[in-house]
Each structure stands twice: as structure tokens, then as C-alpha cells.
Amino acid sequence: MMSTAPLSLKFKVTGMDCAACARKIETAVGRIPGASGVTVGVTSETLSVTLAEPERESEIARTVKSLGYGISGEAPASDHSGQAQGDHDGHTRPIEGSWWQSPKGRLVLLSGGLIAAAYLATLIVPQFSLYVFLAACIAGAIPVVRRAVAAARSGAFFTIEMLMTVAVVGAVIIGATEEAALVVFLFAVGELLEGIAAGRARSGIKALADIAPKTAMVETQEGLVETPIEAIAVGAIIVVRPGDRVPADATVISGVSALDESALTGESIPKVKEPGDRVLAGSINSEAMLHCRVEAEAKDTLIARVVKLVEEAADAEAPTERFIDAFSRYYMPAICALALAVALVPPLALGADWWTWIYRALALLLIGCPCALVISTPAAIASALAAGARRGLLVKGGGVLEAIGKVSAIAFDKTGTLTEGKPKVTDVVPLGDRGEAEVLRIAAAAESASSHPLAVAIVAQAKARGIAFTPASHSEVLPGKGVSARVDGRIVTIGAAQRLGVGSIDVLDQARRLEAEGKSVSVLQTGGKVLGLIALRDEPRADAPEGLKDLDALGVRTVMLTGDNRANAEAVGQMLGMEVHAELLPEDKLAFIRKLAQGRGGVAKVGDGINDAPALAAATVGIAMGSGTDVALEAADAAVLNNKVGDVAALVRLSRRAMRVIGENVTIALGLKAVFLVTTIAGMTGLWIAILADTGATVLVTANALRLLRIKS
Incomplete structure (x- = not known):
């Protein structure tokens, strides 16, 4: 005789006001023969239960109804849902709209x-x-x-x-x-x-869930078709018109426009998005039409994940x-x-x-x-979690919320956490008869065809300074050295001084001085003559100094843990005025976190990468940056979706106020x-x-x- 497999069921229960309501339902449903794993969520209005005898499913609805609550449910493994609506006394329906109509x-x-x-x-x-x-x-x-x-x-x-x-x-x-x-x-x-x-x-x-629209304009062979968001496949091309909310997490494939992400991250300043940039469901297109490729199903968008985690x-x-x-x-x-x-x-x-x-x-x-x-x-x-989520502060539980306010130390990763995670030009040093703008123009022209982060940063700096340049007519990658390109009819090279064989003592001394400040230095030369040096560094986030000062004012010790080289890490640490531990492997970070956690109040770890996941999991509270990897977000107990260091202090304040x-x-x-x-x-x-x-x-x-x-x- 074959035994029936246990059935896992999830119901929606309406009319619960507090933990006492949940406890009554848990006690009553738990007495049904074969029922186990009974959990009731007041905020999410859910009842989860495992039945050893699936035929008793209807007893759950009868039991909950008898207590005066409304219930509707679905059995994932079957079509018989056991749907039932409670008799409508004072407890069966949530109070929505005018109170006198309830x-x-x-x-x-x-x-x-x-x-x-x-x-x-x-x-x-x-x-x-x-x-x-x-x-x-x-x-x-x-x-x-x-x-x-x-x-x-x-x-x-x-x-x-x-x-x-x-x-x-x-x-x-x-x-x-x-x-x-x-x-x-x-x-x-x-x-x-x-x-x-x-x-x-x-x-x-629930207001969070309403941020994303329910339909999207999808490009098809028949033209634009308004489609329910649940029916849109990953890879579909959607059109987001000015004034519309982005219906799904997607990547811009054409168009440039500023998007208001304040509903998701609390950031009041719209962000410009161009081809290749990621856009989030729920953000508002402020300026021009965008064509985007859908990257996640409706249930997997950032806002859907946030709602689920907050519930x-x-x-x-x-x-x-x-x-x-x-x-x-x-x-x-x-x-x-x-x-x-x-x-x-x-x-x-x-x-x-x-x-x-x-x-x-x-x-x-x-x-x-x-x-x-x-x-x-x-x-x-519930109020604190909802208030935090609306401002881009995601906390995965009441226990986490309570623990954040008690931490005595917070360890930060450097790259992508305290810094932007991408290099920026910090110095342009002309060495010949050329000025800064001319050195930057030639370098941007030579690097314009490269996707290397340093090349992208040089091109971006030229554009930011309004320096016009014509892309090189011919460019060639010099493996392990740099780039060679034809600019203004001449061959120029750009790369690390030592690797390009630069012999000038003066040039090498200036390069070493910049490198001692934690900067990467590129030398621009033509015909054996050095035109200038360009120094780049992954700079601290704009709000990092103030955010760390806020934590210090709250009595929380801050420390940097990074796998980056010591010179770079100490340069950033000096700018931020914080304790630095560099050249650490993931296991070194983990050991340091465990040592810190032995202190009074526990320790929080803030990071964004895969190498941060072990330390995030081991810390009293793990906090992920919103731009981080999915592994980091899953391993963390909380997240700051707006990628602001200052939001870590905001989390501590939210916890303490709650x-x-x-x-x-x-x-x-x-x-x-x-x-x-x-x-x-x-x-x-x-x-x-x-x-x-x-x-x-x-x-x-x-x-x-x-x-x-x-x-x-």
C-alpha cells in the first residue's frame, strides 16, 4: 500500500491584528491530526502548514473560519484549493477604505x-x-x-x-x-x-509592491502590445515612455534619459541612464523614450525581492x-x-x-x-521595516533590526563599498610643451576603442571636462603593456611606465610618487618622448567621509578590511580617517570578523562582492551594498540599496529608534x-x-x- 506524501500548503488569512491572533490560529490548526510546521505571519497574512493526511485540508479552512478569520488558500500540488471565506464578523476582513464601511x-x-x-x-x-x-x-x-x-x-x-x-x-x-x-x-x-x-x-x-506597474509596452512583430508584466519573458524588448514607470528590471539598449529611483532607493536626484545601464522596476522615466531588454521575471525583480524579504x-x-x-x-x-x-x-x-x-x-x-x-x-x-524599505534600507527580520543598533564595530570592504568600485582620473601631469587638456585629449583618443576600466575612465574624464577628441584611426593592444594608436597622424602609446620601458629617472620618480598615493599611473608617449602622466584611483564615495563621521558620533568603531594592495588601501583609509587592514584573503577577513565579534555588542560587516560573503555570514549583522553581487545580497542580513555609506549609519539610527x-x-x-x-x-x-x-x-x-x-x- 502506497503512503501519501505530506502536502505543504499556504493560505491567506485576513483579519489578524496582532501576535495574539496568530497564536490562536497556530494553536487551533496545530491540533488537527497530521498537521505540523504551522507558522502564521501577521504582516504577510499567511498561514503555512504541512499535512501528513492531505484529505484533511478542508479542516484547516473550517478551523480558521470558526475562530472568526477569513481564509483563502491554494494547494501547490493540486487544483483543490480549499478556498473558503470566513463569516463576516468583526475579524474576517482587513480594514481598508473608510472605517465605518468595515x-x-x-x-x-x-x-x-x-x-x-x-x-x-x-x-x-x-x-x-x-x-x-x-x-x-x-x-x-x-x-x-x-x-x-x-x-x-x-x-x-x-x-x-x-x-x-x-x-x-x-x-x-x-x-x-x-x-x-x-x-x-x-x-x-x-x-x-x-x-x-x-x-x-x-x-x-504593501505600498512597495504597487511601485511597479502591472503592464508593459512590449515590442512584437505586430508593433507595440500592452502586456501583463507576469507574461513578459526575459529577453523581451520593452518601451518606456517619458513619465512611465519602468515595469521590470532591464538593460537600456537605446535611448538616454534621467530616471527617478527615489521610490526604490530614497535617492532624490534622477540618474542618467544610457545604453548598457541597468534600470530597475518602479523607477520613473523623466525625459526621453527608452528601449530596454528585460533581465528578470516579475517575481525576480529587485522590488519583488524587497517586498518578499520585508514581509x-x-x-x-x-x-x-x-x-x-x-x-x-x-x-x-x-x-x-x-x-x-x-x-x-x-x-x-x-x-x-x-x-x-x-x-x-x-x-x-x-x-x-x-x-x-x-x-x-x-x-x-513592522513600521520600522516599512519605513526603512521605503528609503532603501532593507532589513531581513526583527532580530536583525534589534542587533544592528547594538553593534560596537563595523568592518567595511573597500572596493565598491567605501569606494565607487571603478577608477577615476585624479591627476594629469604634462611633461612636455603640452598642457593638461592636450595630454588628456590625446590619451582619450588613443583609449577610445578600449573597454579596459582605466581606458573608460580616461575617456569619461575627457568628456566630463568638455574636451573634444577624434577616436584613433588605428589602435592595437600591447599585451601586458598598454595600447598603441595613431592619433593626429602619429603613433602614441599609453601604459605603465615600467612595462613600456621608460628610462627617464624624472618620469619614473614622479610615477612612483603618484603610485605611493595608491594610484595607477599611465604614461603617454610618442616617438620615445613622454608627453605626460595620467594617474587614476578608485576614489571614496562622495558621502563616505560624512557617513563614517556619523558612525563615529554614534559610538561605533569603523575599520577597513580589503584584499587590495596596502598602498592603495592606506591612501583611501587616510582620506577617510579610518583604521586599515589590507591584502587580506577571504579567510583572513573571516578570522578578523570573528575576532571583532568577541567584543561587546557584536560586529557588522559591510561588503558587496563574492569574497565578502563568508565574512557577511559570520558577522553579527551582514550588510550588503545594493549594487553588490546576488551572493552578497543573499548572505547579508540587511542591504543599503542606495549604495551610500551614510545609509549604514541610518540603519543604526533606525534600529536604535525602533x-x-x-x-x-x-x-x-x-x-x-x-x-x-x-x-x-x-x-x-x-x-x-x-x-x-x-x-x-x-x-x-x-x-x-x-x-x-x-x-x-
Whole structure:
């Protein structure tokens, strides 16, 4: 008899507001026979589960629906999707659009209207007011009681809904119907606010996915055809008109235009793109039409990868969040035990009034609701991750976000990280009767046909200085030496002085002086006469000095780890004012990182190349430059997509601000509860004040967390 292979399923679950919702679903689904690996993501609204018995797939939808959430799903290995929509009480759909059009909003309006009618009845027909209050209580409590019973049947007994149910039913029994109705109304308001807040934090991430357009203009034999982006194959030619967003990661094959990439990287200045340059999905074409070749499918574009990573990161618990989650598991039963003691001990031991102490115990249950505590951390983390992603700072999890702010040292790679990764002309030294411009003109003409990085840099410098030149009529590569070309009817050569056999002591001394500064030196000569020297170096990024100063101001030590030659590395290090370790192999970098990591606070590694991957993985936090290799991006825990050294300091600040907000939230949540626990036991506050305090704390921590979405830089 053949055994059935386990089935891995992924569902979309709507209506979750916080970690408590996820925990209820995990507990309930985990009790289904054969279910394992149950994980729920609040931000990504996903439920993943592996079933040993695939025929039980439909039980998952029934279980989640019974808890009051909406669910739809698909089984990757089959066509039977198990799709189901939850019954539409207050938890089944996310709050989008106007709040009053949502189920939670309608419940608040109904409950509030009935309470207003009840208070009006006390003035007009007092004998009927009790029944109107009871109707308000029942209308608002039915969804809560239903979810409490469903959760209890699924094994989750100590839920917020169960505390509410016990408190409201108890209040009605002891005659506090008016307060019970107020409690139900305020709880509904609290849930509405939680739903709005969760939607705000989630929309901050979802907005990223909307940056890229859904269709593209594709060149075909029939002309331009508007095509859904999912149907465009790699290699297809697309047309991006002025004002359009680039629909896919692509390479420009014709046209020159400035592109606004601010939505992807936070960089406000448009970048000029020309044939051969890479363009990213979601960037805006500002000037002229571009023809581009698609390089990645829709699911593999940079923006799609960012959205996926941010969603996964938002659902990955930070150490602080795991602690609070574990704490709340013990906290809820403890509150229930304390409430039971308050209800029983004074009447039994001291002969106190039963109704008074039962009332205080019910109020204590409401005070004990851990809504604010449970939402305090994930709301802040989701907001921080979304705010960072919108500014080109990608962090792959709450744990990473927490760790970045604690690092005491950051090790930077040099080439492509602290520097641009490509040489630039730094010095033009004329040695004959020619001026700088003339030396550069002849050199650019000779190098115009070469694709060597030094040749490209010389040509670029001539263009940047507005020096016109005519490409050499004939050029020849001199293997291991340089280039020979015919310029202005004469043969000129350009290359390293030693390799071209330059004998002038004066020329060689000047070349060595420039080389001592970490520069590569090319000699331009004709007919045995040296016309001049051109020095080139991979220069630091424009923002590197300021970015390193920012880290120093934050109390973070910075160090350069590079495989480049010592002279070059020390020259760049001197310009940046930082500690340098050069001529390192990948294993040397790894050993140095491990040594640094032994210090207090851990160490971060910033790099962009394949040789940085081992060190990135070994560091407490690995940070990749956005222009780096895919290997580096995958190995890293975070990325600065805008390739700015200053963004590393921005990551540290974002982390520290997020952790400060989390600390404030925990203080607010526990502080208010501590105060009202005392006042409730002392009889100073009652039921509706208790739930108002809990709702107020939830609103405060949520609003505080959402402040992170407004970070400007």
C-alpha cells in the first residue's frame, strides 16, 4: 500500500491584528491530526502548514473560519484549493477604505447607537432602559463570545475574548448591565483601532509592491502590445515612455534619459541612464523614450525581492518580541488566578461582600487584557521595516533590526563599498610643451576603442571636462603593456611606465610618487618622448567621509578590511580617517570578523562582492551594498540599496529608534496596567474604566509605533 506524501500548503488569512491572533490560529490548526510546521505571519497574512493526511485540508479552512478569520488558500500540488471565506464578523476582513464601511466599524456604530438609545430611554421610559442596555451588550458581545468558544474548543483557553466573555457575563449576572454594555462598546472600539493600526503598518509594506506597474509596452512583430508584466519573458524588448514607470528590471539598449529611483532607493536626484545601464522596476522615466531588454521575471525583480524579504522580516520575531510573547503566555493565566483570588479570598476569609469583590475581580480581568503589551513590539518592528524599505534600507527580520543598533564595530570592504568600485582620473601631469587638456585629449583618443576600466575612465574624464577628441584611426593592444594608436597622424602609446620601458629617472620618480598615493599611473608617449602622466584611483564615495563621521558620533568603531594592495588601501583609509587592514584573503577577513565579534555588542560587516560573503555570514549583522553581487545580497542580513555609506549609519539610527519606541511601548503597557490593577483592587476604578484603560494603552502604543513610518531620513 502506497503512503501519501505530506502536502505543504499556504493560505491567506485576513483579519489578524496582532501576535495574539496568530497564536490562536497556530494553536487551533496545530491540533488537527497530521498537521505540523504551522507558522502564521501577521504582516504577510499567511498561514503555512504541512499535512501528513492531505484529505484533511478542508479542516484547516473550517478551523480558521470558526475562530472568526477569513481564509483563502491554494494547494501547490493540486487544483483543490480549499478556498473558503470566513463569516463576516468583526475579524474576517482587513480594514481598508473608510472605517465605518468595515464589519468592525459597523459593530462599533451599532453598539454605540444602542447605548445612546439606552441612555435616551432612561430619560423618556426608564423602565425599558435596562432592556436596551442588555440589547447593546448582547449585540456587541455575540462576536466576542463566538470567538472565545471557538478558541477554547481548539485548545486556546486563555484568550482576550475569553476574559471579555467572563467579565461581561459576570457583570450582567451581578446587575452591572449598563457597565457591561459600555465595556463591550469600548472593546469594539479598541478592536477597530487595532485593525486600523494593523492595516496602516501592513499598507506601508504593501505600498512597495504597487511601485511597479502591472503592464508593459512590449515590442512584437505586430508593433507595440500592452502586456501583463507576469507574461513578459526575459529577453523581451520593452518601451518606456517619458513619465512611465519602468515595469521590470532591464538593460537600456537605446535611448538616454534621467530616471527617478527615489521610490526604490530614497535617492532624490534622477540618474542618467544610457545604453548598457541597468534600470530597475518602479523607477520613473523623466525625459526621453527608452528601449530596454528585460533581465528578470516579475517575481525576480529587485522590488519583488524587497517586498518578499520585508514581509518575511516583519513576521520574524525579534528577541524582545519572543520574550514578550512568552511572557504573555504565563501572564494571562496569572491574571485569571489573581482575579479568582480577588473574588474568593476577601468574602471567604474576611466576610466581605460577595458582589463587591466579584465586581472588582471582573474589572481585574479586563485590566489584565494584554492587547497593548502583545502589539507593542510587532507594530513597532513592522513600521520600522516599512519605513526603512521605503528609503532603501532593507532589513531581513526583527532580530536583525534589534542587533544592528547594538553593534560596537563595523568592518567595511573597500572596493565598491567605501569606494565607487571603478577608477577615476585624479591627476594629469604634462611633461612636455603640452598642457593638461592636450595630454588628456590625446590619451582619450588613443583609449577610445578600449573597454579596459582605466581606458573608460580616461575617456569619461575627457568628456566630463568638455574636451573634444577624434577616436584613433588605428589602435592595437600591447599585451601586458598598454595600447598603441595613431592619433593626429602619429603613433602614441599609453601604459605603465615600467612595462613600456621608460628610462627617464624624472618620469619614473614622479610615477612612483603618484603610485605611493595608491594610484595607477599611465604614461603617454610618442616617438620615445613622454608627453605626460595620467594617474587614476578608485576614489571614496562622495558621502563616505560624512557617513563614517556619523558612525563615529554614534559610538561605533569603523575599520577597513580589503584584499587590495596596502598602498592603495592606506591612501583611501587616510582620506577617510579610518583604521586599515589590507591584502587580506577571504579567510583572513573571516578570522578578523570573528575576532571583532568577541567584543561587546557584536560586529557588522559591510561588503558587496563574492569574497565578502563568508565574512557577511559570520558577522553579527551582514550588510550588503545594493549594487553588490546576488551572493552578497543573499548572505547579508540587511542591504543599503542606495549604495551610500551614510545609509549604514541610518540603519543604526533606525534600529536604535525602533528599540527606543519598543521600550516606551512596553513601559506604557505595563505601567498603565500596574496602576489600574492597584486602583481596581482598591475599588477606585470599575469595569468601564478598566476596559478604557486597556483600549487607551493599545491606542497609545500603536500610535507611538506608527510614528516610525514618518521617519524622513
